[in-house]
Amino acid sequence: MYSIITTQKGSKAIYFENNFYRLQKQNKNGTSRWVCTNRLCSSSLIIKNETLQVVRGKHNHTNGKPSLSIIHTVHEVRQTVCNNPSKPVTQIYNEAVSAYRQNEGTAELVPMFNMLKSTLYRDRATVLPKLPRSLDDLILPDIFTKNLYNENMLFCDKKKPLRILGFASLTAIKQLAECSIWNADGTFKTAPKLFTQSYTIHAHNEFSMKPIIFSALPNKYEKTYSALLKSLISYAKTNNLILSPTSILIDFELSSFNAFTKAFPNTNILFCHFHFAKNIMKNVKKLQELITLYNHCPPNERTLYEMIFPINLVKTYIDFEYYIDNNLDINDHHIGAKCFIKILHYVLNFFDHKHHENENYLHITLQQFLVLES
Structure with missing residues (x-):
């Protein structure tokens, strides 16, 4: 007896006596002719009303196909x-x-x-539904806009000029409103396809830090962050919630800093020191004086980059000068001061001088630095 199977390409085939047959043609008399799938083989079957009528020819090949x-x-x-x-x-x-x-x-x-x-x-x-080719083609099914408790999660779905998605349940936003300390962070590795980054806002209390706001952003421009924050504030007000954190810790990114400052003018916006130092290092290590110092430093003592890590500028300057005078054999004794002045200038210009806390920091640092030099 033969068996009808489905091939990997979705067509019908017949399995008979350890060989496979494909349909060649349907005859007017109601019969169908099936020929061996090996094109060099003349063996064939005639079937009518699902009954095998005739077997013709012999196989001239071995069968290497699965059972x-x-x-x-x-x-x-x-x-x-x-x-x-x-x-x-x-x-x-x-x-x-x-x-x-x-x-x-x-x-x-x-x-x-x-x-x-x-x-x-x-x-x-x-x-499965086809993946969209652009953000304009992206359609969110209703099931993807709700959480497991059937609460609405989608508070922002801006389509123009660029697509911005923001997700948070009303219960979560209530927790955000109750917290005075927020953390915000963006990541690019886990961004959904067609989006540039995933951006999250976390609520920080005495017990833990919880992610509250989940968003997918098309870029990292200030107007994009502002659009997301405006949607969040508007959605909260619609539900009689006031968002007024005392402080927000963000990455060292001026576009997000400006957006948060405009959205929450009475909030203290703080930079993450790790990202701040990373940005400083990325730029100051291009200084020619620093490159010269680095090249004169023995491989096992190349700690210059660590020494200019901007935690305490005055202490760093003292350590920096001391290290150059005592460890490096270099003719230009002013190169260390020149290098550090450039680093200091770069660091100070990173700050927002309008922010009162930064103003105090700069004033104290410059005062100490001038006393030190005198």
């Missing part, structure tokens, strides 16, 4: 992939292989995953 049980297993895997699109394809494959070996043993090898991977992922793509 019927393997074919059924692969077909079941493909069906499971289509019926469970959210389940990992590798997990479905591994479970099917394990079940096959328990029932059939290991006499015949199941095709390796890499041999079926493209077919399985192609099958899954037929039941």
Whole structure:
């Protein structure tokens, strides 16, 4: 008796006596002719009303194709992939292989995953919505705008001039309103496709720090941050919530700093020192004087970069000068002062001079520095 199977390309085939046949033609008398899938073989079958009528010719080749049980297993895997699109394809494959070996043993090898991977992922793509080619094509199904408690999560969905998405439940925003200290951070590695970055706002209390606001942004411009914050403030006011943190800690990024300052004018906006120092180092290490000093420093004593890490500018200057005078064999004894003056100038110009706390910091630092030089 023959069996009808489905090929990897989705067409019908017949498995008969360890060989495979494809449909060649349907005759007017109701019969169908099936020929061997090996094109150099003349063997064929005649079938009418699902009954095998005639077997013609003999096979002139060996059969290197898998058995019927393997074919059924692969077909079941493909069906499971289509019926469970959210389940990992590798997990479905591994479970099917394990079940096959328990029932059939290991006499015949199941095709390796890499041999079926493209077919399985192609099958899954037929039941999943197509990925958008642009942010204008992105459609959010209603199920993706709610959390597990069926609360609305989407508070911002701006389409013009660029797409901005903001997610937070009303319960979470209430927690944000109750907290006086916020942290905000952006990341690029986990950004959804077509977006540039994922941006989150965290609420900080005496017990922990929790992510509250989740957003997908198309860039890192000030107007983009401002649009997100305006939507958040407006949504909160609509629900009778006032957002008024006392301080917000952000990355050292002027565009986000300006946006937060305009959105929360009475809030103390603080920079993360790690990112601040990283930005300073990225620029000051290009100074020619610093490069000269670095080249004169023995490989096992190259601590100059660590010494100018801007934690305490005055202490850094003393250490810097002392290190140059006592460790480096260099003719120009003024090169250290020149280098540090440039570093100091660069660091001071990074600050917003209108911010009262930065103003005090600059005043104290410059005063100490002038006393030191005198």
